[in-house]
Amino acid sequence: MSTSRSAELQLWGRPPHAAAKHSLLRAYLGAWFPIIAKYNRRVIYYDAFAGPGEYSNGNPRYPGSPIIALDTLLGHDYLPNMSGTEFLFLFNEKDPACGANLARLVAEMKANTPPGRRMSRWASRTRPFIEVTGEMLDDLDGRNARLAPTFSFVDPAASKPPRCRSSLA
Numbered sequence: 458m459s460t461s462r463s464a465e466l467q468l469w470g471r472p473p474h475a476a477a478k479h480s481l482l483r484a485y486l487g488a489w490f491p492i493i494a495k496y497n498r499r500v501i502y503y504d505a506f507a508g509p510g511e512y513s514n515g516n517p518r519y520p521g522s523p524i525i526a527l528d529t530l531l532g533h534d535y536l537p538n539m540s541g542t543e544f545l546f547l548f549n550e551k552d553p554a555c556g557a558n559l560a561r562l563v564a565e566m567k568a569n570t571p572p573g574r575r576m577s578r579w580a581s582r583t584r585p586f587i588e589v590t591g592e593m594l595d596d597l598d599g600r601n602a603r604l605a606p607t608f609s610f611v612d613p614a615a616s617k618p619p620r621c622r623s624s625l626a
């Protein structure tokens with residue numbers, strides 16, 4: 458995999474193992490969202506190594522994990538029954554060009570989603586995983602708050618393994 462390290466976006470092709478990973482992600486979230494929403498008023502999907510949101514191959518281009526997660530919820534048959542739950546999607550991607558491309562795709566999705574199905578909030582960050590995750594946990598500690606049920610997708614793949622603080626482990 459080659460990722461852009463400059464302001465210039467350089468998408469990469471979706472390899473077969475990523476297609477398998479995405480099938481699992483879609484199937485898992487499709488089952489997890491309704492179950493977890495039944496018992497919780499707030500649910501978080503945290504994509505810590507979110508990528509650019511699409512691949513260079515496929516027609517239309519294959520979607521990346523953040524788009525798959527959003528699409529799984531917003532297109533879910535059971536969505537009307539989950540109206541009592543707020544879904545927060547947090548996407549983090551260190552590379553600025555990948556992050557900007559992802560933000561564009563998410564904004565397009567938002568614009569194309571009927572108001573009745575917009576029962577979620579989306580936020581994005583363009584920083585190293587360890588900083589964003591560390592700050593989130595410090596914030597919770599500082600407020601003595603409990604983290605809402607969270608699906609954390611930590612998918613660094615070809616990048617260096619993330620440094621994990623003991624509290625993250």
Ligand SMILES: C[S@@+](CC[C@H](N)C(=O)[O-])C[C@H]1O[C@@H](n2cnc3c(N)ncnc32)[C@H](O)[C@@H]1O
Nearest residue numbers: 506507508521522550551552585586612614616
């Ligand atoms: C395997 S790709 C993510 C693919 C994406 N999860 C998907 O399935 O579509 C890994 C991404 O992590 C980003 N990345 C690398 N190091 C990072 C770090 N320390 N913090 C956040 N993102 C990082 C890379 O720029 C790359 O876009």
